[in-house]
Amino acid sequence: MIVISTPSLQSFLYFYDTRPKNPTTWLSLISRPGISRPKAFTQSFKHFKDDFFKVVVKELGRSYFYINDGNTKFPFNWTDNPWRYKDMKRERLSLADREVVETLMKFNDRLPTKGLVRVYNLIHPIVDIEGIILYF
Amino acid sequence: MSSASDNVTLSSSGSGSEWSGGDGSSRSDGGSGGQTVGMGRIPMETVSEVREDPLEEIAESNWSAKAGYKYVTEDVQTQHSFFKWSRLLKSWLNCIPILERNISRDIVALERVSGVDCVCHGQEGTTEGFFYMYMCQFSQLHVRLPFDDFTMGVLRLLKVTPTHLHPNSWAYLQALRVLY
Numbered sequence: 536m537i538v539i540s541t542p543s544l545q546s547f548l549y550f551y552d553t554r555p556k557n558p559t560t561w562l563s564l565i566s567r568p569g570i571s572r573p574k575a576f577t578q579s580f581k582h583f584k585d586d587f588f589k590v591v592v593k594e595l596g597r598s599y600f601y602i603n604d605g606n607t608k609f610p611f612n613w614t615d616n617p618w619r620y621k622d623m624k625r626e627r628l629s630l631a632d633r634e635v636v637e638t639l640m641k642f643n644d645r646l647p648t649k650g651l652v653r654v655y656n657l658i659h660p661i662v663d664i665e666g667i668i669l670y671f
Numbered sequence: 672m673s674s675a676s677d678n679v680t681l682s683s684s685g686s687g688s689e690w691s692g693g694d695g696s697s698r699s700d701g702g703s704g705g706q707t708v709g710m711g712r713i714p715m716e717t718v719s720e721v722r723e724d725p726l727e728e729i730a731e732s733n734w735s736a737k738a739g740y741k742y743v744t745e746d747v748q749t750q751h752s753f754f755k756w757s758r759l760l761k762s763w764l765n766c767i768p769i770l771e772r773n774i775s776r777d778i779v780a781l782e783r784v785s786g787v788d789c790v791c792h793g794q795e796g797t798t799e800g801f802f803y804m805y806m807c808q809f810s811q812l813h814v815r816l817p818f819d820d821f822t823m824g825v826l827r828l829l830k831v832t833p834t835h836l837h838p839n840s841w842a843y844l845q846a847l848r849v850l851y
Binding site for chain 2: 544547548551553558559560561562563564579580583584585586587588589590591592593595596599600601607608609610611612613614615616617618639
């Protein structure tokens with residue numbers, strides 16, 4: 536039983552390094568070697584690159600995507616300076632984050648990522664994607 | 672030039688769907704039947720013709736090259752969207768949920784992508800804020816809009832827009848999100 540009261544982003548990112556180090560391309564979180572962590576999603580996405588579309592924020596949606604000063608709550612554009620990091624030190628984490636990390640490390644090599652994603656599938660049943668492709 | 676962004680609302684009912692063209696271009700230029708001239712609102716069903724972008728528009732992009740994006744690798748910059756046609760996008764969106772439950776359909780408009788734009792292009796010349804999303808984020812990773820604070824926090828911390836983070840990494844986000 537996990538009891539984590541406040542989301543802690545550092546404790547999530549602790550389990551990964553970012554790749555690649557240099558050019559600006561799709562940024563990946565890579566599981567850190569030697570650290571027990573959630574299993575990777577067994578499906579690897581390769582053919583996603585041309586399936587993008589635009590999400591335009593309408594007036595009614597502003598509060599979900601913008602903070603009051605007019606800035607967006609997350610970047611809307613590709614930036615040339617994503618945060619790249621490697622070997623995040625546990626000492627740099629807050630006490631609360633460290634607890635989260637330690638809790639997760641106790642058991643999370645048994646956490647099937649794909650299974651967790653499937654939880655969403657149960658909540659939001661979707662039409663089989665292959666069926667849609669057949670449609671075309 | 673018809674660079675008007677064709678707009679797909681989440682409504683499947685048709686009536687009252689709202690067009691919110693970002694650039695103010697005329698919807699009727701090029702004449703898709705002409706029945707919609709001058710109307711601010713048209714039912715979804717009348718979107719019967721959606722054309723591919725003219726070839727010259729695509730060629731043009733090769734020279735102007737959206738010069739401000741040189742820092743992005745070429746494989747990103749040369750990847751154009753499969754969803755060039757509103758009708759195609761709409762047929763996918765009819766089957767794939769985009770929004771969290773109990774969220775108004777009017778918070779976002781989902782639009783096809785013109786033949787010149789790629790996923791790393793920004794907001795130049797647009798009046799409405801937008802970002803891009805990959806269909807697989809919804810269809811396979813079950814991401815829904817609006818994002819929760821955890822997701823937005825990670826994007827903010829990493830300084831990446833949703834399409835900048837590889838879908839494989841989104842899987843980690845989606846998986847761990849349930850624990851937080």
